[in-house]
Amino acid sequence: MEDIVKKFQNKFRKVREEMKQWDELQSCLISQFRNASHIVERLQVLQNSNNYGVLKCVGGMRDALLEKQIESFRNILVSMKKTLEKFHCIVLSLDKIHRDSRQQVKGGSYNLSVKQLQQQVGIKPSLIYCLDSLMFIHEIYNSEYMLKSSVISALSEMALNPSASDLSALQQLLVDQPNLHTEEGMFELSVW
Amino acid sequence: METLDSAISTPSRSTDSKPQTSSPLPPSALRLWRPNAQRNLRNQWSELASCKNRWFSASSAGRFQATALVNSHLSQRYMPDMKLGVLSDMPGIRKQACLKLYKRQELQRSKLLLSYKEMVGIVSHMINLSRSMKCFVKVPNNSPLLQFSYNSADRSDSVDGGDGGGIPVFTFYSITSHEKFAEELVEMFKLELCLKRLLVLEFLSIGYDTSEVKQLHWSAQLYDDEFRDLRDCNLYCEVTNGPVPPRLRDGKSDIGALRFDNQPNPEVLQVYLTTWLAEANIDTLRVDEIFAVVEEEMHVSIC
Numbered sequence: 001m002e003d004i005v006k007k008f009q010n011k012f013r014k015v016r017e018e019m020k021q022w023d024e025l026q027s028c029l030i031s032q033f034r035n036a037s038h039i040v041e042r043l044q045v046l047q048n049s050n051n052y053g054v055l056k057c058v059g060g061m062r063d064a065l066l067e068k069q070i071e072s073f074r075n076i077l078v079s080m081k082k083t084l085e086k087f088h089c090i091v092l093s094l095d096k097i098h099r100d101s102r103q104q105v106k107g108g109s110y111n112l113s114v115k116q117l118q119q120q121v122g123i124k125p126s127l128i129y130c131l132d133s134l135m136f137i138h139e140i141y142n143s144e145y146m147l148k149s150s151v152i153s154a155l156s157e158m159a160l161n162p163s164a165s166d167l168s169a170l171q172q173l174l175v176d177q178p179n180l181h182t183e184e185g186m187f188e189l190s191v192w
Numbered sequence: 193m194e195t196l197d198s199a200i201s202t203p204s205r206s207t208d209s210k211p212q213t214s215s216p217l218p219p220s221a222l223r224l225w226r227p228n229a230q231r232n233l234r235n236q237w238s239e240l241a242s243c244k245n246r247w248f249s250a251s252s253a254g255r256f257q258a259t260a261l262v263n264s265h266l267s268q269r270y271m272p273d274m275k276l277g278v279l280s281d282m283p284g285i286r287k288q289a290c291l292k293l294y295k296r297q298e299l300q301r302s303k304l305l306l307s308y309k310e311m312v313g314i315v316s317h318m319i320n321l322s323r324s325m326k327c328f329v330k331v332p333n334n335s336p337l338l339q340f341s342y343n344s345a346d347r348s349d350s351v352d353g354g355d356g357g358g359i360p361v362f363t364f365y366s367i368t369s370h371e372k373f374a375e376e377l378v379e380m381f382k383l384e385l386c387l388k389r390l391l392v393l394e395f396l397s398i399g400y401d402t403s404e405v406k407q408l409h410w411s412a413q414l415y416d417d418e419f420r421d422l423r424d425c426n427l428y429c430e431v432t433n434g435p436v437p438p439r440l441r442d443g444k445s446d447i448g449a450l451r452f453d454n455q456p457n458p459e460v461l462q463v464y465l466t467t468w469l470a471e472a473n474i475d476t477l478r479v480d481e482i483f484a485v486v487e488e489e490m491h492v493s494i495c
Contacts, residue, residue, distance in 0.1 A: 045462050046466060048459070051463045052463055053456050053464065054452060058390070058440060058445050059446070061443075061472070064440050065463075065467055068471075
C-alpha cells in the first residue's frame with residue numbers, strides 16, 4: 001500500500017510537469033495568434049490602393065506587400081500547427097499516465113480490493129479518487145486541445161474574410177481556456 | 193537606374209570572358225593560391241553574414257522608432273478631441289501635452305535617421321565585401337616568395353585575374369560564382385535601402401507644417417555626407433543628380449509624381465509601417481538559401 005501511494009505521488013508530479021509545459025506553450029500560442037491576427041487585420045487596409053500615399057510611385061508595391069504579408073501569415077500558421085502538435089503530445093502523455101495508473105491498481109501485481117481502493121488514510125484522498133482525478137485532468141485538457149485546434153482552423157479561414165470582432169473573440173477563447181477549471185483540477189495535486 | 197545596372201554587370205562580365213580552363217598561373221603557384229583564396233572567401237562571407245544580421249537589427253530598431261514617431265504624431269492630432277476627464281480643468285494641459293509630444297517626435301526623428309544612416313553604412317560595407325572576393329597573386333621583383341592580395345586596386349601589377357583561372361575554390365564554385373551569389377544578395381539590400389529612404393523621408397515630413405515640407409524632397413540630403421555614402425553604394429544617379437529612385441526588384445518607379453504629405457491618414461501610416469516591416473525587396477528564403485549553399489561549399493558555419 002505504501003508503495004503504491006508513492007507511485008501515485010510520482011504520477012501527480014509528472015502531471016504537474018506536463019501542466020507547466022502546457023502553460024509555456026499557451027503563452028507561445030497566444031503570441032503567435034496575436035501576430036497572425038495583426039496581419040489579418042491589416043490585410044483590408046493593404047488591399048485598398050488609396051492607402052499607399054507616396055508608395056504609389058513604386059510600381060507593384062501593393063501586390064508585393066500583400067504577397068509578403070500572406071507569406072508571413074502562412075509561416076505563422078505553420079508554427080502554430082507545430083505548437084498545437086506539442087499540446088497534443090501533452091494530452092497523449094496525460095492519457096498514458098491515467099491508463100498506466102489504472103492498469104497498476106486494477107490489473108497489476110497489486111490486485112487491490114475495492115475496499116482498499118476506497119480507503120482514505122488521514123487527509124490523503126483514496127486511490128479511486130486519484131484515478132478519477134487523473135481521468136478528469138486528461139479529459140479537460142483533451143477538450144481544451146480540441147478547442148484550440150478549431151480556433152486555429154477558424155483563423156486560417158479568416159484570412160479570406162477578415163472580421164475584427166471575430167478575431168478578438170477567438171483570441172479571448174484561446175486566452176480563457178474555458179475547459180480548464182483550475183481550482184477543481186488542482187485540488188488533488190495540492191493534497192499530495 | 194543606369195548606375196545600378198552597370199554596377200551589377202561589370203565585374204561578372206570581365207571575369208566571364210576569361211577562358212575557364214586554362215590558368216595563367218603555374219601549378220605550384222595555384223597550389224599556394226587556393227588556401228589563400230579559401231581563407232579570403234571565408235572571411236568575406238562571414239562578414240557578409242554579420243552585415244545581414246546587423247541590417248535586420250538596424251531595420252527593426254528603425255521600425256520601432258517609426259512606430260513611436262507615428263504614435264506621437266497621431267496623439268498630437270487627436271489631442272483637441274481627446275476626453276481628459278478630471279484633467280480637462282487644468283489650464284493649458286492640451287498645449288503642454290502637445291508640446292511634449294512634439295519634442296518627443298523630434299527625438300524619434302533623429303533616432304530614425306540614425307537607424308537609416310546605419311543601414312546605409314551596412315549596405316556600403318556589403319558592397320565592398322562583395323567586391324573583395326578575388327585573390328590576386330603578386331610576384332615581387334626582388335623576392336622569391338609569392339604574395340597575395342585581395343584588393344582589386346592591386347590588380348594592375350598582379351599576374352592573374354584574381355580568380356585562379358576560374359577553378360573551383362572549394363569544391364564546385366569559382367570566384368566568379370561566389371561573386372554572383374554575393375551580388376545577388378547585395379542587390380536585394382540595395383533595393384530595400386532605396387525603399388527605406390522613401391519611407392524615412394515620409395516619416396520625417398509628417399507633422400511638419402507645409403512650408404517645411406516643401407524643403408523635403410527626394411533629392412534632399414537627409415544627413416551630412418549622405419550622398420557621398422550613397423555614391424559608395426552606387427545608389428546616386430549622376431544623370432538626375434539625386435539618389436536612385438525606389439523600386440521593387442522587377443518594378444518601375446515614377447518619382448516625378450512624388451508628393452510628401454504632412455498629414456497622412458492613419459491607414460496610410462499603417463501601410464508605411466507595414467512596408468518597413470515587410471522588406472519586400474529582401475527575399476528571405478533566397479537569402480537563407482544563398483548562405484546555406486555557401487556554408488555547404490566552404491564547410492563552415494557562418495550564420
